[in-house]
Amino acid sequence: MTGTAGASRGARTGDRRLGRAGVDETALRLFAEHGVAGTSLQMIADAMGVTKAAVYYHYKTKDDLVLGVLAPVFAEVRRVVERAQTQRSRSARVDTLVTGLIGIVVEQGPRYGVFNGDLYVAELASKDPWLQSAGPLVTELLLGPDPDTAGLVTASMFFASLTGPLRDPVLSGLPPEQLRAAMLDGAHRLLRIPRRPAGRPPGADPGESA
Structure with a gap:
């Protein structure tokens, strides 16, 4: 049971890292296209097909x-x-x-x-x-x-x-x-x-x- 729980926690941690990498990659693309001032967190979320809350999970501002x-x-x-x-x-x-x-x-x-x-x-x-x-x-x-x-x-x-x-x-x-x-x-x-x-x-x- 302990091993299974540890594996699950590791998988969730890996998912979070992958999610942040996806946010970074999408934000960078939009920054290059629209400028930083012209890119909102909502635009990043829409481009990723996720909710704005999913972006806030990784970055608060x-x-x-x-x-x-x-x-x-x-x-x-x-x-x-x-x-x-x-x-x-x-x-x-x-x-x-x-x-x-x-x-x-x-x-x-x-x-x-x-x-x-x-x-x-x-x-x-x-x-x-x-x-x-x-x-x-x-x-x-x-x-x-x-x-x-x-x-x-x-x-x-x-x-x-x-x-x-x-x-x-x-x-x-x-x-x-x-x-x-x-x-x-x-x-x-x-x-x-x-x-x-x-x-x-x-x-x-x-x-x-x-």
Whole structure:
């Protein structure tokens, strides 16, 4: 009896996890189509064919849902920034940052597009102390302290370019590794950062021995 009850509890837990994954997937699709502000919990429930209460089972508010859906991007951006901060030279910091951000774009796809391009998300991010500081921190990692206007414009063009391939029907269909390589090449051209030698891991200082 104990084993059967334990199995039943495990099955119910698995069902809840599957249900939350379904909410996240549906919400992300609707966010990409309508924007976060234009997507209601009722729309998500209708798209899933469930009641609104079923969505509330996993998320108590819309803000909770948005933060839950985008949590993987928040975590990855923080990891990339913190890794870039540990690099000893500016070239290694820039290389780590650019390679890491492009990796997130390629791997997270539409999730990154919502994270980086939605005003509702920007408002939520402004309430998080670390995310609020992330913009200036990333700019400093990329350009160094006291950047000039030309540098700031170049950095702005780079950040804006990250979501371009996600919206281009031709480029978004490229195999992930081909898209990653092309984006890295474009970033090197735009930012004029040194090319990393083949086989050298991201963030390795070009001046250091392998």
